[in-house]
Amino acid sequence: MSHAVIADKRPSALRGARLPKWSSWAIAVGSVAIAVAIGLGAGLDSRIQWGLIAAILFILGTYGIAARVEGRRQARDRIATSLVWVAFLLAVVPLVSLIWATVQRGVKVLDVYFLTHSMGVVADSEPGGGIYHAILGSLEQVGLATVIAAPIGVLSAIYLVEYGRGNLARAVTFFVDVMTGIPSIVAGLFILSLMLMFDMQPFGFAGSLALAILMMPVVVRSTEEMLKLVPNELREASLALGVPKWRTIMKVVLPTSIGGITTGIMLSVARIAGETAPVLLLVFGNPFINANPFEGAQASLPLYIYQQYANSAGSTAAYDRAWAASLTLIAFVMILNLVARGIARWKAPKTGR
Template identity: 65%
Template sequence: MSHATTTGLRDSVPGTIPDSGGKTAGLSSRRLPRWAPLGFAAVAVLLGVGISSIAGWHSRIQWGLLSALFFLAISYVATTVVENKRQAKDRLATSVVWVCFLVAVVPLASLLWTTVSRGAERLDGYFLTHSMAGVLGPEASGGVYHALIGTLEQVGIATVISAPLGLLTAVYLVEYGKGALAKAVTFFVDVMTGIPSIVAGLFILSIMLILEIEPSGLMGALALTILMLPVVVRSTEEMLKLVPNELREASLALGIPKWRTILKVVLPTAIGGITTGVMLAIARIAGETAPIMLLVFGSQLINTNPFDGAQSSLPFYIYEQYKVGEVASYDRAWAAALVLIAFVMILNLVARGIARWKAPR
C-alpha cells in the first residue's frame, strides 16, 4: 500500500481532526478538565486579592478588575500549554464574555441586595397602609400609602394614553408608512426617546401657566406620557418587523383585508414583545421625579383624585425623605425604594403571564 493511501486512510479515521499546525489530533489529545475555569477563577481571585492587599489597595473594584485580568491571562496561557492556540483563543473569547457578564451583573446584584436589606427593615403592613400626614421627619412612624396611590394613578393614566397611541403609530410606520411623513415620524420618535424628563415637565408646565391650570396628578401623567410614548413606539415597531412577511401574504392571499390581517395575525404574533416593550416603558417612567416635582408638587396627605390637587409618588417620596436627613427618614426612603422595585417586578410578571396567555399556539 502506498504512502499516500496510508495517509488518506489515517485522515479518514473518525475522531481525528487536524489542529492549527496541520498535525492530526485524535480523541486522546490533552484536554483541560471541565472544572478548569473554576480553578482559574479561584487562582485569579487569590492573586488579585493578595497583590491588592500587598499594594495597599482597599477598593473592591480594584480587586475585581485585577482578578479579572489574571483570570483572562491564566485561561489563555494554561489552554495554550495543555491544548493548543486555537482552543486558547476560543477559551479567551469565552472568558471575556463571562467577565463582561459579571461586570454588568455585580453592580445590579449589589444594588438589589442593598435595597432589599435596607428596605426590609422598615417595610411592613403599617408602612403600606399609612401616609405621612402629621408625621415629622425624625419620627419613626408614617408610611407610603399616599405615594403608592399617586404612582399607581399617574402611571396608569400615562399607560392608558401612551399604549394605544404608541401601538397605532408603530402599526402605521411598519404596515402603511412609506413616504416623507413616515420618515418625519420616525425622526421625531428617535429625538423624543432621548429627551430629558425635566424638558417634558417644563413643556407641560408652560401649558399649565398659559391655561392657568392647577397642579394635579393628571399634569404629571401627561409629562410621563411624553416620556413613555417614544419607548412604546420604538419597541412595538421592532416587534412588528420581526413578524414574517409570509404570514401577512398567506392571510392576504385568502382575501382577508389588510386591517383584519394586522388585527388577527400580525398583532397576536408580536403580542409578547409588544407587552414587554410596554412594561419597559412603564419601568422607564415609574422612577421619574422631576416632572412630579414641577407639576404635582407632592403631598403628605392621601389624595385619590388625580384630577384635583397635589399628589405624591414613590420617587418623589424617596427624594423627599432623603432630603430630611434623619435616620428614620432614610429608613422610609429605602423601604419606598423597595416598594418601587417590587411594583415594577410585579408588573413585569403580570405582563409575561398575559403575553404567554395571549400568544398564538
C-alpha cells in the same frame, strides 16, 4: 468485535489535548486568591480593585494555560468566552449589590403599617408614617400615562410598519427618534408651560401627561421592532385568502407579536415609574392621601424617596423611610415584569402538533 468498532474507540490523531471541564473554575479560584493576596500586600482597600485584578488575571491565565495545552487557536476561543463571562459578572455584580443594599436597609421599617398609612401630620424628622399616599399616586399617574401612551404608540408603530411610506413616515420616525432622547425635565417643563398659560395648579394628571410623553417613543420603537419580526409570509397568506389588510393586522400580525408588544409596554412603564423630575415640577407632592389625580397636589414613590432623603439630615427615620420606599418601587417594577411575562405567555400563538 469488528476491526471498525475497535478503530472507532482509539483516540483520533486529529484531536489535540484538551483542558478538563473544571479548568475554568480552577483558574477563576486561583485568580481570586492571587488578587486577594495582591490587594492585601499592596494595601488596596477597595473590593472593586480586587475584582478587577482577578478579572485580568483570569483572562491572562486562561489564555496562557490554554495556549500551552491546546494551542493558540483554541486559546483565542477560550479568551473570547472568558471576556463574555467577565462582562456578564461586571453587569450582574453591581445589580446584585444594589438589590442587596436596598433589601438590607429597606426592611427596617417596611411592614403592613408602612404600606397602609400616609405621612399625614407626621414630620419628616419623626418616626412613623407610611407610603400609602405615594403608592396610590404612582399607580394613578403611571396608569393614566399608560392609557394615553400605549394605544398611541402601538397605533403609530402599526402605521410605520404596515402603511407608512413617503415623507410623513420619515418625519414620524425622525420625531420618535428625537423624543427617545428627550430628558425627563424637558417633558415636565413643556407641560408646566401649558399649565402656566391656563393658570392651573399642580395636579396628578399633569404628571401623567409628562410621563406619557416619555413613554410614547419607547412603545413605538419596541412595537415597531416586534411587528417587523412577523414573517411576511403570514401577511401574504392572509391577503391571498381575500382578508382585508386591517383584519390581517388584527387577526394575524398583532396576535403573533402580542408577547413582544406587551413586554415593550411593560418596559416603558418600568422606565417612567421611577421618574422624579416631571413629578416634582407638576405634581408637587402631598403628605396626605389624594385619590383624585385631576385636582390638587399628589404624591408618588420617586418623589417621596427624594423628599425623604433630602430631609434625612440628622434623621434616621426619614433615611429608613427612603430606603423602604425604594424597595417598594423595585418590587413594583418586578411585579410589572412578571405580569408582562404572564400575559405574553398567555397570549402567545398556540402551535398544534
